[in-house]
Amino acid sequence: MKGLCLALFLLFTITGKAKADESIEIGNAIIRLNTGPDLPLSEEEVDSWVRRAAVAVTNYLGRFPVNNLYLRVEAGGDEPVNSGVTHGNFRIDVRLGPDARARDLRQDWIMTHEMFHLAFPTLERRYLWMMEGLSDYLEPIARARAGQLSSRGVWREFVEGLPQGLPTADEAGLDNSSIRERIYWGGNLFWLLADIQIRVRTSNRRSVDDAIRAILNKGGDGGANWTIQQVIRAGDKATGTTVLKDLYDELGLHRGDIHLDNLWRALGVVYKNGRVRFDDSAPWAAIRASITARSQR
Numbered sequence: 001m002k003g004l005c006l007a008l009f010l011l012f013t014i015t016g017k018a019k020a021d022e023s024i025e026i027g028n029a030i031i032r033l034n035t036g037p038d039l040p041l042s043e044e045e046v047d048s049w050v051r052r053a054a055v056a057v058t059n060y061l062g063r064f065p066v067n068n069l070y071l072r073v074e075a076g077g078d079e080p081v082n083s084g085v086t087h088g089n090f091r092i093d094v095r096l097g098p099d100a101r102a103r104d105l106r107q108d109w110i111m112t113h114e115m116f117h118l119a120f121p122t123l124e125r126r127y128l129w130m131m132e133g134l135s136d137y138l139e140p141i142a143r144a145r146a147g148q149l150s151s152r153g154v155w156r157e158f159v160e161g162l163p164q165g166l167p168t169a170d171e172a173g174l175d176n177s178s179i180r181e182r183i184y185w186g187g188n189l190f191w192l193l194a195d196i197q198i199r200v201r202t203s204n205r206r207s208v209d210d211a212i213r214a215i216l217n218k219g220g221d222g223g224a225n226w227t228i229q230q231v232i233r234a235g236d237k238a239t240g241t242t243v244l245k246d247l248y249d250e251l252g253l254h255r256g257d258i259h260l261d262n263l264w265r266a267l268g269v270v271y272k273n274g275r276v277r278f279d280d281s282a283p284w285a286a287i288r289a290s291i292t293a294r295s296q297r
Contacts, residue, residue, distance in 0.1 A: 022047065026054045029064035036074030040100045046073055052148060053111035057119070059295050060142040061213060065119035065221055066090070080104035086117035089223030113139045119216050121226035129174040130228065133187015138212070144292040151292040152276045158192065159264060159271045165189045167255040174252050189258070190251050196267075197243045199287045206239040207291075214238030
């Protein structure tokens with residue numbers, strides 16, 4: 001008992017007071033937000049940040065991916081937002097650096113990225129690119145659809161970043177890659193190409209949206225251990241195509257042959273001096289526009 005009392009005394013001495021979790025309701029889901037001491041921002045600002053990310057994810061998926069989430073935000077790191085980690089389907093940890101300001105949270109992508117991990121099953125480590133790439137791909141799109149990011153901002157990010165995901169001359173497919181750029185940007189590119197190809201094959205009636213929602217609705221959240229074959233079968237069935245299978249064979253097992261300049265021309269994405277404009281006469285301009293179109297939910 002004395003040991004317990006001493007521990008409680010130290011806890012209160014270090015933190016000043018014990019903070020109760022705040023409950024944030026998003027549809028039928030509950031996010032239990034726990035904030036540590038010495039955060040550079042107010043609880044209200046942190047709350048708004050969490051809600052903004054949750055709204056973007058919910059808007060994309062049609063629901064928040066899990067019913068209950070424990071979210072711990074504590075101080076630490078050098079960047080405004082640091083070290084986002086998602087644990088299965090029940091917990092996310094994120095740290096805020098000492099110089100974080102409210103505007104940093106309004107522009108942040110990490111919280112949205114981590115919440116999307118809740119919506120996709122855990123695969124073998126050799127397929128880390130598929131998991132990380134999906135969260136990287138969906139995050140800016142979901143924020144654009146929720147009015148939190150401009151469509152030009154999304155495509156500028158893709159044009160500037162995706163070349164980092166292309167294989168070098170001595171690399172094979174994405175499977176088993178240990179290179180960070182290949183895991184994140186290469187995986188991101190896989191999902192962008194999948195989205196475009198699904199839309200092209202179905203005359204824009206189906207998309208990656210349908211594949212991810214179907215996987216989640218079959219129980220494929222972050223707490224489920226799936227095989228890549230399960231992911232591909234569920235996703236392709238939802239879109240009525242073989243796009244995920246075909247693209248995995250091309251880019252997962254082999255290095256593929258991707259020409260990004262041709263892709264941008266087909267989509268009508270024109271990049272010059274750090275700025276993006278759109279060519280609406282391009283053959284896939286309607287597909288480009290639909291990917292980031294504001295949701296009517």
